[in-house]
Amino acid sequence: PEESSVTADGVLSIGGVPVTTLAERYGTPLHVIDETGLRRQIRRFVDGLQRRWPNAEVLFASKSLPVVGMYRVAQEEGMSVDIAGGGELRLALAAGVAPERLHFHGNAKTDAELQMALDAGIGTIIVDNCDELDRLERLLTRPQKLLLRVIPGVDADTHASQATGGERSKFGLPMRQAHAAIERMRAHPFMEFEGVHLHIGSQILNTRQFAEAVEKISSAGTFDTYDVGGGLGVKYTYDEEAPSVEAYLDAIVAAARDHLPASARLMIEPGRSVVARAGITLYRVISVKRTGDVFVAVDGGMADQLDVALTHQRYEAVIADRLDEAWTERVQLVGRQCESGDLLVDGADFPAARVGDLVAMATTGAYAYTMANNYNGALKPAIVFVREGEARLVARRETYDDLLALHAPAAL
Numbered sequence: 001p002e003e004s005s006v007t008a009d010g011v012l013s014i015g016g017v018p019v020t021t022l023a024e025r026y027g028t029p030l031h032v033i034d035e036t037g038l039r040r041q042i043r044r045f046v047d048g049l050q051r052r053w054p055n056a057e058v059l060f061a062s063k064s065l066p067v068v069g070m071y072r073v074a075q076e077e078g079m080s081v082d083i084a085g086g087g088e089l090r091l092a093l094a095a096g097v098a099p100e101r102l103h104f105h106g107n108a109k110t111d112a113e114l115q116m117a118l119d120a121g122i123g124t125i126i127v128d129n130c131d132e133l134d135r136l137e138r139l140l141t142r143p144q145k146l147l148l149r150v151i152p153g154v155d156a157d158t159h160a161s162q163a164t165g166g167e168r169s170k171f172g173l174p175m176r177q178a179h180a181a182i183e184r185m186r187a188h189p190f191m192e193f194e195g196v197h198l199h200i201g202s203q204i205l206n207t208r209q210f211a212e213a214v215e216k217i218s219s220a221g222t223f224d225t226y227d228v229g230g231g232l233g234v235k236y237t238y239d240e241e242a243p244s245v246e247a248y249l250d251a252i253v254a255a256a257r258d259h260l261p262a263s264a265r266l267m268i269e270p271g272r273s274v275v276a277r278a279g280i281t282l283y284r285v286i287s288v289k290r291t292g293d294v295f296v297a298v299d300g301g302m303a304d305q306l307d308v309a310l311t312h313q314r315y316e317a318v319i320a321d322r323l324d325e326a327w328t329e330r331v332q333l334v335g336r337q338c339e340s341g342d343l344l345v346d347g348a349d350f351p352a353a354r355v356g357d358l359v360a361m362a363t364t365g366a367y368a369y370t371m372a373n374n375y376n377g378a379l380k381p382a383i384v385f386v387r388e389g390e391a392r393l394v395a396r397r398e399t400y401d402d403l404l405a406l407h408a409p410a411a412l
């Protein structure tokens, strides 16, 4: 995180709070967000895009960190919000996000979710398919702003499960089918069709691909609004480089100047590049096993850091309470879930690890908390935001009672 430092006795400090204090106060595994750095990053997107293209809107892709405290920060710093279902809708509304600033995505929205969104006075619905148009025809009783998600035909250079803009994507309609859907919306009295949406994927490190998507979407027609999605990749490991926010904005705005109407509204929806680098996860070392390999096992794992298994995302980790000590061994940092794929870092350089050490894994602000699950009875970790020496709990740790509460009383 931007606001990190090391105390005189070698302890990592985030937002002015030593991680030892955070671990004692809130327990581990614990997600920690540097709120100052996070707010600064949001302003880079919001001010940066509006300076380059005044008729612009930046949406927070809230699937990356759907937490009430995060929705609030996003809105306070000038972002609108992208939600992808009834759950994120409820959280965003609970955070006080203005309904007209919500944009509802998804390739399989149910009647119940669409009704919830309409009742809330949702700003924009991004239509994915013709069955959704059937549903909206039945449900709409007053004018509703709509965008249509189209497939730009850009195969993003990223993990296959994170690429969403290729010809065979399950999201959106191919250009050749988009025109009929647009005609249908334009003919309907309550459908206010405003333009098109695309999203080519996530963790994309080549800005040229965003420019290509803007160029491709311009062939869909001339509209009031073009939402060109999220997807900017971030630097996870020392050996990796990622484009700056500014280089990314330069690339899409240059393409927009070349290919989109000058009066159009331009929208982007970053998630990962907003929150990933503001976050770390703290774990406690439970076991150190030296068998030829050195296995350092911690009190969390793929249940709270699923993308190590899902996309084989690589991370860096440190022993956060002994940063003043030299590295002496290369270890396998492993989790406690019952799978060999539960490998948090394949080759971390540590001082001789000991039971009780505090491990910090970096760049975990996005797609960690949100994909946490109860595999092996794991409990969802707590999240704290830290800022100027103060920590505040924004989501408490799940408890065993929370797990039991889901089960039929008769079975207990």
Ligand code: LLP
Pocket: 061, 063, 064, 082, 105, 162, 199, 201, 202, 203, 229, 230, 231, 232, 269, 270, 271, 272, 273, 307, 310, 311, 367
């Ligand atoms: N807009 C739409 C319609 C999206 O589907 C997504 C992400 C975004 C925006 C934000 O993309 P970002 O700026 O965060 O790359 N579970 C995966 C990540 C899935 C991303 C899903 N869609 C992972 O852990 O890597």
